[in-house]
Amino acid sequence: MHRYRSHTCAALSKSEVGATVRLSGWVHRVRDHGGVLFIDLRDHYGITQVVADPDSPAFKVAETVRGEWVVRIDGLVKARAPETINANMATGEIELYAQEIEVLSAAKELPLPVFGEPDYPEDVRLKYRFLDLRRETLHRNIVKRTQIISAMRKGMGEAGFAEYTTPILTASSPEGARDFLVPSRIHPGKFFALPQAPQQYKQLLMVAGFDRYFQIAPCFRDEDPRADRLPGEFYQLDVEMSFVTQEDIWETMEPMMTAVFEEFAEGKPVTKQWPRIPYDEAIRKYGSDKPDLRNPIVMEAVTDHFAGSGFKVFAGMIASNPKVEIWAIPTKTGGSRAFCDRMNAWAQSQGQPGLGYIFWKEEEGKVAGSGPLAKNIGEERTAAIAAQLGLEAGDACFFVAGEPSKFYKFAGEARNRAADELNLIDRDRFECCWIVDFPFYEWNEDEKKIDFAHNPFSMPQGGLEALQTQDPLSLKAYQYDAVCNGFEIASGSIRNQSPETMVAAFEKVGLSQQDVEERFGGLYRAFQYGAPPHGGCAFGIDRVVMLLVGAKNLREISLFPMNQQAQDLLMNAPAPASPTQLRELALRVVLDPKKTN
Structure with missing residues (x-):
């Protein structure tokens, strides 16, 4: 028999009755019923009820074990009496009569309970996240997250896409948020940036002729947290396609994502044909560019x-x-x-x-x-x-x-x-749509200037001629968002692959051709050498998972999230750098007194 287990804690059924088996796992809880001890043994897969009576050679050890101890138990599988069958458990028709118990690892008094999952302060949950992740709901959410990502990968492969990985250390990109900067030791005084999105790289892949790209991409933005956005990092299903119109992108991604939602919706209805709603119509009808159509x-x-x-x-x-x-x-x-x-x-x-x-x-x-x-x-x-x-x-x-x-x-x-x-919202369904025809520019009241309303690499409707002849604030972009139940779950566009049009678009926000060449030199150069019409989108994996598991906060679907102050309480990050590290990077820290008091 294997050193630790012959079965998992979810594997035993009536077919194993009479067999001697070995299980290992965590003690979920211990109940004393008139001198007979019942131990719920838990592992990644499920729970098995273990019985230790005073006549069992394992009883003395069973009396000592406590919640979250790790134990190995050998025992005889018996059928439960009909009146004690638990239909809510995969192993509810059997129980294991303990013959031998070995303590593999004792646990100190717990800083937060696992059994029962009562509400607990967030700082404790995040500091002891390894215990928090043992809780059934959070554990199940994380498993479902991996299954959802796997379904996305499968769907993209079936649609003819290949997964390519892009660099993590890169240059700053104008995605609308602050960059995380990484100082270069080899080039003192210069900095890499962590990618806010793989935007430029995926466009370069299209110029390089790869046609259909996707990636489960980590993205990094130094912005304030909120319920539907974690601080620091997030993941997206990043997509790019060559020789396509925006309709091609919708018709490719919509059935794939619908299938993912249907697979994990637990029977809840999912929109079959996602409506295309112009931005102006969405604002007028719903007061939002991410309307909850329920x-x-x-x-x-x-x-x-x-x-x-x-x-x-x-x-x-x-x-x-x-x-x-x-x-x-x-x-x-x-x-x-x-x-x-x-x-x-x-x-x-x-x-x-x-x-x-x-x-x-x-x-x-x-x-x-x-x-x-x-x-x-x-x-x-x-x-x-x-x-x-x-x-x-x-x-x-x-x-x-x-x-x-x-x-x-x-x-x-x-x-x-x-x-x-008034409880008018049907909460047991997933209503999806595309919001289309976004404004290309918007007025920045603070700086009294025109800014890009969304992705600066989008193609304006009407192209170069529209940029030259129309009021900039009247221009629409080949820009679109996917929305589900009031949450933006994706954003995308047809890209501006013309060097002249690219320069003209940036000139409207005050950047010269020289600025464009300096900031986006790789992309600008690439467009000089035969760039195909291309476009894509990115689905926010965290938000999709949050919707599918019914979570209210992204911390409930993420393994090791930061807190609301953008701190990792488990690893104690961010932390000061040592003097040696700072010298190697040619850096000196100058603290703002207002932020240190």
């Missing part, structure tokens, strides 16, 4: 119903500014004053003056609008709003006024808030 609320403009009306606040805004619009947030089943007042109070807590509303109820056999707005605009306009939005008795509508560019985000948040409070 939310049935669709916003509409109702400006005409308030123009010249008795509600002087809205009517005055419309008359004085042609950019002003009134957006309606129709809310089925929200027709009570109490709910409307809660929404108004929430809006005020967000720094807004309030949230105007009308709710409809049945009075004397007919549907009538109620609330201050309804009284001010009159019965006819109130009925017209209800007719446009399909609202009935028991429904409500909220209104946001101003220039859409200034209020759309708040309107989108109000839409989500209303649907969440």
Whole structure:
């Protein structure tokens, strides 16, 4: 028999009854039932119930073992009595009668419990992550993560892609976040950067003729953490294709990712045909470029119903500014004053003056609008709003006024808030879509200049001619995002592979041809020597896994994450460098007193 085990803790079934077997694992818990000890033995694969009674030669050792001790147990497999069968366990039809127990490793008193998985402070969980990872839910999430990545690799291979690895030490890239810099010992005073994404390298692979590339790529960005983004590093399914339109990329990636979602969705419906929603439409309907399509609320403009009306606040805004619009947030089943007042109070807590509303109820056999707005605009306009939005008795509508560019985000948040409070969202499904036709440029109010709205390497719709003849802020890009349940899960574009167009695009944000050659010399040079039309995208693996396992935080699907302060409490990083290391790198540390106090 093997030194440590003949079976795993998930392998035994009725077919092994009567056999003598050997298991090794962790003591999940010990229960004393009237002098008979029951030990739940756990390993990576599952749990087996072990029984030690006073007549067993293993009983004395069984009395000493405690939670999370590592033990080897030899014993006889017996069938459980029908009334004691546990249908929730893979090994629930049998139990192991212990004949010999060997303690392989004792455990000190635990700094956090494994059994039961009670809530525990995050700093303790991260400092003792090796214990935290023994918890069933987190352990299962990590295993599922590896399975999801494996399914992605399989799907990409079946679609004709090959996996290529790109450098980790590279040059700085304008991906919109701070770089992690790595000082060079051989070249004092110079620095590498960890890649924010393999953007330039994957484009160079297309110029080199490799046609279909993918990579499970580590990416590094020195940015503040949040629930759907870990500090430091993340992983993405990075993709690039040659001789393609954006439709080709959608038609290639959509079925592959749909199949991945369906494989791990545990029966929950997944969108079969992902809608293509233009950016401007998404903003107008949902107040977001990453809409949760499980939310049935669709916003509409109702400006005409308030123009010249008795509600002087809205009517005055419309008359004085042609950019002003009134957006309606129709809310089925929200027709009570109490709910409307809660929404108004929430809006005020967000720094807004309030949230105007009308709710409809049945009075004397007919549907009538109620609330201050309804009284001010009159019965006819109130009925017209209800007719446009399909609202009935028991429904409500909220209104946001101003220039859409200034209020759309708040309107989108109000839409989500209303649907969440009224439980209108079908949470047991995965609704995916593509958001397309993103703006190429945006106005940077802080620096009073034009900036790239997204990936600077995207192709503007209309190409060089559009850059030369159109208002930059009116230009659209061949840029697209994939969205699922309100989370951006991918971003991509058709690339700008023309040197002249590339220079013209960067000139709009204040960079000269010389700047382009200095910052992106490799890519710029490559485009001089026959670059195929190409494009791609990158799916955020962490977010996809988070959605599929139902986690609320990326720390619940990552092996060794940092905390909210971007610290690795397990390895005590970051840490000061030694004087010797600093001398070798020709560096001197100058601390900011404001950050050290």
